[in-house]
Amino acid sequence: MDDIYCCRICGEAAPPIEGFCEEIIGYRLIRDPWADTPSFLDCNLHFSCLEESGNRDRFHSEFLRFVQAGHEEIEGPDGPLPPLTRMGLGMFPVFSGDECDIFQSRVSDRWAVVRRTGPWLGLGLSQLRVIGAGGVPVSPSDVTRYRLPADLGDQVGDYDLPGLLGALGVTHRYSDPARLARVEYRFVDYYPPKRLLDYVAAVPLDLPEEARGFLAAHAQTYKPVTFDEEDV
Numbered sequence: 684m685d686d687i688y689c690c691r692i693c694g695e696a697a698p699p700i701e702g703f704c705e706e707i708i709g710y711r712l713i714r715d716p717w718a719d720t721p722s723f724l725d726c727n728l729h730f731s732c733l734e735e736s737g738n739r740d741r742f743h744s745e746f747l748r749f750v751q752a753g754h755e756e757i758e759g760p761d762g763p764l765p766p767l768t769r770m771g772l773g774m775f776p777v778f779s780g781d782e783c784d785i786f787q788s789r790v791s792d793r794w795a796v797v798r799r800t801g802p803w804l805g806l807g808l809s810q811l812r813v814i815g816a817g818g819v820p821v822s823p824s825d826v827t828r829y830r831l832p833a834d835l836g837d838q839v840g841d842y843d844l845p846g847l848l849g850a851l852g853v854t855h856r857y858s859d860p861a862r863l864a865r866v867e868y869r870f871v872d873y874y875p876p877k878r879l880l881d882y883v884a885a886v887p888l889d890l891p892e893e894a895r896g897f898l899a900a901h902a903q904t905y906k907p908v909t910f911d912e913e914d915v
């Protein structure tokens with residue numbers, strides 16, 4: 684299945700929920716280790732599928748390179764010429780542990796925690812402060828837009844998160860029920876002609892203990908590079 688809203692690995696529905704499933708947008712030019720011919724990822728990935736995939740190490744090394752690279756020329760799908768210009772995240776490593784690596788932005792107050800098994804999550808200044816105070820950071824409450832692979836009818840607005848995943852037949856891809864139960868899911872809107880579902884999922888972020896320890900200490904000495912509204 685080539686639906687970009689489905690998981691690249693299993694082909695099933697994959698609504699993004701931070702810590703469980705992420706979207707990789709095509710313009711990022713991250714090479715697709717699951718493809719038979721050279722191509723770039725433009726899809727969603729269930730983290731449970733990524734962790735079980737035999738290609739996870741190839742993805743992991745490509746992803747780490749992307750996180751750290753600035754502008755760089757890379758080989759296109761049709762060979763070395765003409766090269767494509769990829770814009771990486773330009774982060775630099777600040778921590779390397781048994782379970783994960785942590786990278787920090789040079790230009791904004793952003794961090795990426797990348798597990799050695801593949802999954803990743805992003806953190807901002809407000810989340811770093813929560814970790815520094817000993818709390819559990821929660822993902823931003825931004826609206827996510829997801830195109831359903833099939834129309835779920837009018838009741839789509841009545842589903843909670845387990846109900847939505849169950850209706851899509853993908854509960855097993857979001858497999859830790861206790862962790863999933865802590866996600867605050869809120870339906871926002873549904874546009875049936877294009878099957879576009881808008882929702883908010885505020886997720887308590889599950890960090891490896893070694894990452895939590897490093898970031899808690901880091902928060903005590905970190906000097907923000909940008910001002911956010913909390914500072915005004």
Ligand SMILES: [Zn+2]
Nearest residue numbers: 690693729732
């Ligand atoms: Zn999957």
